[in-house]
Amino acid sequence: RPARRVMMFHGVDDVEMPVAAFERTLRWLAGRFNVVSLQALVEGVLAGRAPDPRGELALTFDDGLANHFAVAYPVLQRLNLPATYFVCPALIEQAKWIWNQEARERLKTLAAGARREFAQESLSMASADVEALVQRMKEVPIADRRRAEEALRARTERFAPSPLQRQRFDQITWSELERLDPALITIGSHTLSHPILPTIDDATLESEVRDSRRMLEQKLGRSVDLFCYPNGAQDERVHAAVARHYRAAVTTRYGLVPPDTDAHRMVRIPATPSLPMLAWRLHRPTA
Numbered sequence: 001r002p003a004r005r006v007m008m009f010h011g012v013d014d015v016e017m018p019v020a021a022f023e024r025t026l027r028w029l030a031g032r033f034n035v036v037s038l039q040a041l042v043e044g045v046l047a048g049r050a051p052d053p054r055g056e057l058a059l060t061f062d063d064g065l066a067n068h069f070a071v072a073y074p075v076l077q078r079l080n081l082p083a084t085y086f087v088c089p090a091l092i093e094q095a096k097w098i099w100n101q102e103a104r105e106r107l108k109t110l111a112a113g114a115r116r117e118f119a120q121e122s123l124s125m126a127s128a129d130v131e132a133l134v135q136r137m138k139e140v141p142i143a144d145r146r147r148a149e150e151a152l153r154a155r156t157e158r159f160a161p162s163p164l165q166r167q168r169f170d171q172i173t174w175s176e177l178e179r180l181d182p183a184l185i186t187i188g189s190h191t192l193s194h195p196i197l198p199t200i201d202d203a204t205l206e207s208e209v210r211d212s213r214r215m216l217e218q219k220l221g222r223s224v225d226l227f228c229y230p231n232g233a234q235d236e237r238v239h240a241a242v243a244r245h246y247r248a249a250v251t252t253r254y255g256l257v258p259p260d261t262d263a264h265r266m267v268r269i270p271a272t273p274s275l276p277m278l279a280w281r282l283h284r285p286t287a
Helices: 019-030 038-047 066-079 089-094 099-108 112-123 130-139 142-155 163-169 174-178 202-220 236-245 275-283
Strands: 004-009 056-061 083-087 185-189 226-228 248-254 266-270
Touching (some): 004 038, 004 248, 019 056, 019 066, 019 275, 038 056, 038 248, 056 066, 066 083, 066 163, 066 174, 083 226, 099 142, 112 142, 202 236, 266 275
Parallel strands (some): 004 056, 056 083, 185 226
16 A cells, blocks of 8 residues: 555563564565655655655654664664664663563562452452553552652562663663664664553653653753654644644554644554564555
8 A cells, every 4th residue: 555654662571562563574574665864754744745655664662662773773774774763761861661561570479369469459459460451550640640650669669670671671861862864773762651641740741751751852952843642642632732842742552643734643553573473554544
């Protein structure tokens, strides 16, 4: 299909996307599509131009992970493929994991009974399922989520990340970001600290959206005009705040980019190490 597509990657690590599968995937994509920067794809949409007959494809990476520098970047350099990294500058500054990644790994260390007890006391749930608990923490007001986080940390005081967990969830550093070739890697905002935006008040929303751009531009000396909604979560209030400060934004909703797309609600296609599944996702127009 001669359409525009935006690929969504998260971790490039030994679990989610092993480096050999990652390079195989990129070589396969480069052989079948015109791989362009997200800025170029957005400009084509806004100008009303038809996509390249081969189909245009932009690569995006969420969460600002250290493995984006250590693992993904050398492959992108070797293949000369542009990409956009969406990062959270406050988490980089504090060298903290994204909250839901930390919560998930801590929950996994608890026995089912202890998880159920935590769920009842902190989230008013009866479930012991890790993903259900993380999902609930995404949905509650941010003050309640933070109280649940503190309660979880108190129950898992001995938690110490393994080398594999650090490979998967450590944040990229400022020095690593500065070493990325700006001709190849575009830096976008993923908010300051990765809250679920519809759960926060207006003042916090404005700070998370506006100040993340300011901080990145001050630290890196680059223009930052692309945004990624944490967890894809948005509503009309969030959309309006993002549109005030950025030229375009991507969601986690699936799809091929339509010609009349809202540049602040751009759909994406989730990456997978399975080439047959990836081919199917790239072909079908809707989820």
